[in-house]
Amino acid sequence: MAAPMIPPASAPDFLAKHGWGGAEIRPLAGDASFRRYFRVHRGDETAVLMDAPPEHEDIGPFLRVAGHLLDRGFAPPRPLGIDREQGLLLLEDFGDARVGPYLQRDPAREGDIYRSAVAILARLGSQPAPTDIPPYDDAAMSREVQLFPEWYAPALGFSVDEEGYLAAWREAWADVLRVATNDPVLVLRDYHADNLMVRPGLTELGLLDFQDALAGHPAYDLVSLLQDARREVPQSLEEAMLSEYCSLAQVADPALFRAHYEVLGAQRNTKILGIFTRLWKRDAKPLYLSLQPRVWGYLERNLAHPALAPVRAWFDANVPADKRADAWREYP
Template identity: 35%
Template sequence: MNIRRQVLSNWLNQVLPTIECQFNWHHTNHQVPLVLLYGDASFRKYYRIQPSTDCTLIAVDAPPKFEDCKAFIDISEYLYKKNVKVPKVYAYDISNGFLLLEDLGDTLLLDQLNQLSATDLYQQAVADMAKFQAAQMPNGLTIPSYDDAFLMREMDLFEPWFLEKLLNISVDNATLEAISNIKQHIINELLSQPKTCVHRDYHSRNLMVWQQQLAVIDFQGMVWGPACYDLASLFKDCYIRWPREQVLTWLEQAVQQLPLLQPYSFAEIVKWFDWTGLQRHLKVLGLFARLAIRDKKNRYLTDVPVVIGYVMEVIAQYEELATLKQLFAEIVLPELFTQPWFQPEILQEPLDIS
C-alpha cells in the first residue's frame, strides 16, 4: 500500500465512528478495504468503501498540490442550496486532500443515453443547469473568472501536445500566427456572452443517474464564464455525438429554460454555441494527447475521433475558420488516418435520434 493510501485508510478509521450516527450501522471494522474505482483525467483517486453490509461510501484522495478540496466543498454547498443533487460530504480533511462522500452508484448519464431516452434526460440536465446559473456572482461563492488568459491557456495545449507531440506535425510560423488569430477570435465570441456560473465539464460522464434523477459530480472547477459553455459541454459531448439537426433542436428547447439567453436571437446563440464548442474541443484535443503521452492514460485517444468530428463540423460552417479547415483537411486528418488507435468511421457516424 502506498503512503497516501495508508494515510487515507488511517483517516477513514478515525472519522467513520464519528459519522455512524447518520446511518443505521455501527462501525466496527478497523480496516475498511479501499476498492479503487476507475479514475478520471485528474490527479484524484476514488475508492469505494463498505463500512457495513448495506452501506457504501466514496473516499476521495485529492492531492492538495494538484486539487482543491475547499472548492469542492464550497461549490457542493452552493449546488445543494440550489436543489441540484450532488454527493453529500460526510467528512473532509482539506490539509491532506481527503473527502468522504455519498456513493451515487456507477450509472453515468452516458450509460443511459439512447435514441429513446436522450431528449428527456437532456431536459433534466438543462433543468439542473438552470438552477445553478445566475445573472450575478452568488454571495459567498468564490470562483475564478473564465477570462481571456484562462481560455487561451486551455487552447494553447492544442499545438504542442496534439499537433507536435502526438501527431508529429510541424506547422510553419504563418500558420501558427493564423491559428493564434483564430483562437483570439474564439475568445472574443466567448467573452461576448452573458456571464454565469459554469460547471466547465457538464457532460455525460459527470452526470450520474441516481434513484431516477440526475446527480452532478466533478464540479470543483466551476468558473464565472460564458452562458453557452455548459450547453456546449452537454450537447457537444466528447464521448457521444448526435446529428447537428437534433442538437440544434435540443439547444432551442434548452434556451427556453435559461433566462440569461432568452433576450438573444437563436442565430446568435447558435454561433456562440459553435465557437464555444470549438474552444473546448481544441483544448480537449491537447488535453487528451497530454494524458496519453505524459500520464500514460491512452484510453482517452479512443475519444479523439468524436472530438475531431465536432471540430470538422464547426470549421465547415464559418468562413473565419478557413485556415483551421485547411490545416485539418490537408495535414491533421491524413496524419490521423495513419494512427493505429484512430477509428475514422466514428467521424461519419453521429447517433441518429429518429
C-alpha cells in the same frame, strides 16, 4: 502513469474519525487527473472516498462549488468527511448509474435524461456566478486552445503559425467574452453524460467533477453536454436540446446564442484534442486517442459556422486533412 488503485495508508484512520471505522474499501475509479475514487462499504451503507493527493490536487475548489450547488438546490454529492491536509474526502454515494452507460442499457430514456440535464443548465444560467469563482476569460481560453499547437501538432509532426492562431481565436470569441464578462454564470466545465448520475428514485440528476468550475458563458456547459467526446449525441437530439434550452432559459436572441455555442464548441473541442494528445504522450494514457475522430467531427461542424471564419481559415492553412480525424486510426 496511472496511480495504482490502492487506498492511501491514512484512509482507515480518516474513515474511523468520521464514523466509518472498519469499513471495507474497494477500488472504484481513477480519471484523467491524479484523483482516485474508492467505494466504502459498511453493512448495507456505502460512501465514496476521494483521494486527491495534495501535491497534485486541491480539494478546496470542489468543496466551494459543491457548497454553492447544494445551497441552490442542485445535487452534487454531499461531503461526509473532510481532511484537507491529506486530500481525502468522504462523499455521498450516488451509485453506478452514470448517464452514459445507463443510456446504453435503456436508450429509450435518452430524450428525458437530456431534457433533465438541459433543465439543470437553464436553472444554473438563471442566476449569477458566485463572486469567489475565477473568470473564464481570455487568458483561460487562450491557455486551453494553446494545448493544440503545444501537444497535437508536434505529436503528428507538423508546425503551425502560433501567432496567427491566437489572433484568429481572439477575433472569434470577442463577443462571447463580452457576455461572459457582463453576465457570468457558473460554468461546471465538464458537464457531460459520464459526469451525470441517475439516482435511484430521484428525478434530479447528480452532478460530478465540477471542481474546475469558472464564471463564464452559459453556452459552454450546453456544448459540453451535446458535443460529448465520450458519447455520440445524435445531431437531431443536439438541435432539439438547443431549442429546449433557449425556451427554458428565455434566450432573447437564439441566433446569437447559437453563434456563441459554436465558438465555445470549437474552443472546447480544440482544447480536448490537445488534452487527449497530452494524456497519450505525457501520461501514458493512449485510451483517449480512440475518441479523437469524434472530437474532430464536432470541431469540423463548429468551424462551418460564420462566427468562426478566422479560425476556420487558420485550420485550413495550417492543419492538413490527413492530420485530422483519420490520422488517429493508426494508433492504439
